[in-house]
Amino acid sequence: MPLSGLKIGFLGGGAMAGAILAGLLKKGIFLPENIYITDISTARLKYLQDSYGVNTSQDNTAVVPEVDIMVLAVKPQITGAVLKEIAGVVKPDQTLVSIAAGISTAMLESYLNTPLAVVRVMPNTPALVGEGVSALCPGSQAGPGDMDRAMAIFNAVGRAVELPEHMMDAVTGLSGSGPAYMFLILEALSDAGVKVGLPRDAALLLAAQTMLGSARMLIEAEGHPAKMKEMVTTPGGTTIEGLYALEQAGLRGTLMKAVEAATRRSRELASGIKS
Ligand SMILES: NC(=O)c1ccc[n+]([C@@H]2O[C@H](COP(=O)([O-])OP(=O)(O)OC[C@H]3O[C@@H](n4cnc5c(N)ncnc54)[C@H](OP(=O)(O)O)[C@@H]3O)[C@@H](O)[C@H]2O)c1
Structure with missing residues (x-):
C-alpha cells in the first residue's frame, strides 16, 4: 500500500482540501493524527480540527518537515509565495502534490531551490463523497513511487487517471x-x-x-x-x-x-x- 505509515500535509485548508481530507478519512486511508492542515484563517482551522481531529497550524514551514506528502491547495495566485516560503524546509524524499489550477509542474519546480518530486492534479469536488475524478501528471523529478502515492490519494476519493500535462486545461473544462x-x-x-x-x-x-x-x-x-x-x-x-x-x-x-x-x-x- 503506497500510503501506509505516511503523513500528509495540506497547505491551504479550503473547499477542495476539505473535500479530499473528508474522503481520505472516510475511507480510512490516513489516521487523523497523520494529517496536517495549514490555513491563514484560525476559524477554518478550528472547524477542521473540531470536525476531523486533524493537526492544524497557521505556519506552512512548521508543517512541511512533519510530513511525507504535501498537498498544495491554495489559490493558484498564491502558490508561488507559499512554495518560496517552504523552499528552505522541503526534503528530497518528499512528494509535492499540487491541485492548483493552471500552474504547470515546471512553474512549481521553479519556485523550489531543491529538485523535488512534483505531481500536478486536477481534481473535482465530488471527492467530498468519494466520487471525485482526477487527472494526474508527473513533474520532471517525480518517479513511479511519487505517482503511486498521488494515484492512491485520488483513487481513494474517487477515480484517478494519468494524462499528459498538455491535456490539463481540457480536463478542467470537462471534469x-x-x-x-x-x-x-x-x-x-x-x-x-x-x-x-x-x-x-x-x-x-x-x-x-x-x-x-x-x-x-x-x-x-x-x-x-x-x-x-x-x-x-x-x-x-x-x-x-x-x-x-x-x-x-x-x-x-x-x-x-x-x-x-x-x-x-x-x-x-x-x-x-x-x-
Ligand atoms: N474547488 C474546485 O472545484 C477545484 C477543482 C480543481 C482544483 N481546484 C484548485 O484547488 C485549489 C484550492 O481551491 P479551493 O476552491 O479549495 O480554494 P479555497 O477554498 O479558497 O481554499 C484555499 C485556502 O487556502 C487558504 N490560504 C490562503 N493563503 C494561504 C497561505 N499562505 N497558507 C496556507 N493557506 C492559505 C485560504 O484562506 P483564505 O480564504 O482566508 O484566503 C483558503 O482557506 C486552487 O488552486 C484551485 O485551483 C479547485
Whole structure:
C-alpha cells in the first residue's frame, strides 16, 4: 500500500482540501493524527480540527518537515509565495502534490531551490463523497513511487487517471467544471418534473438518482453510451420522443461548446498567471 505509515500535509485548508481530507478519512486511508492542515484563517482551522481531529497550524514551514506528502491547495495566485516560503524546509524524499489550477509542474519546480518530486492534479469536488475524478501528471523529478502515492490519494476519493500535462486545461473544462454542468442539468430536470406534475423533492430525487445510476451502469459495464441508450429506446415509445426533443434543441452541440469554452478559459487563466 503506497500510503501506509505516511503523513500528509495540506497547505491551504479550503473547499477542495476539505473535500479530499473528508474522503481520505472516510475511507480510512490516513489516521487523523497523520494529517496536517495549514490555513491563514484560525476559524477554518478550528472547524477542521473540531470536525476531523486533524493537526492544524497557521505556519506552512512548521508543517512541511512533519510530513511525507504535501498537498498544495491554495489559490493558484498564491502558490508561488507559499512554495518560496517552504523552499528552505522541503526534503528530497518528499512528494509535492499540487491541485492548483493552471500552474504547470515546471512553474512549481521553479519556485523550489531543491529538485523535488512534483505531481500536478486536477481534481473535482465530488471527492467530498468519494466520487471525485482526477487527472494526474508527473513533474520532471517525480518517479513511479511519487505517482503511486498521488494515484492512491485520488483513487481513494474517487477515480484517478494519468494524462499528459498538455491535456490539463481540457480536463478542467470537462471534469473540473463538470459538477456545475451536472447540477444545472439536474436543476432543469427537476423543473421539468414539476412541469409534468411531480412534487419538487420527488422530481429532484428521481433526476439525481437517474444520473447517478446511469453513470454507474456505464462505468461498471464499461459500456458504450450509444448502446446503453438504445437499450432503453423502444420503437415508437416515450424515450425516443424525449431524445428527439433534445436533438432538436441541440443538446450535444451545446455541451460540446460548454466544455470547449471552459477549456479555453482555463488556458487564458493559466497564461494570465504566468505573465
Ligand atoms: N474547488 C474546485 O472545484 C477545484 C477543482 C480543481 C482544483 N481546484 C484548485 O484547488 C485549489 C484550492 O481551491 P479551493 O476552491 O479549495 O480554494 P479555497 O477554498 O479558497 O481554499 C484555499 C485556502 O487556502 C487558504 N490560504 C490562503 N493563503 C494561504 C497561505 N499562505 N497558507 C496556507 N493557506 C492559505 C485560504 O484562506 P483564505 O480564504 O482566508 O484566503 C483558503 O482557506 C486552487 O488552486 C484551485 O485551483 C479547485
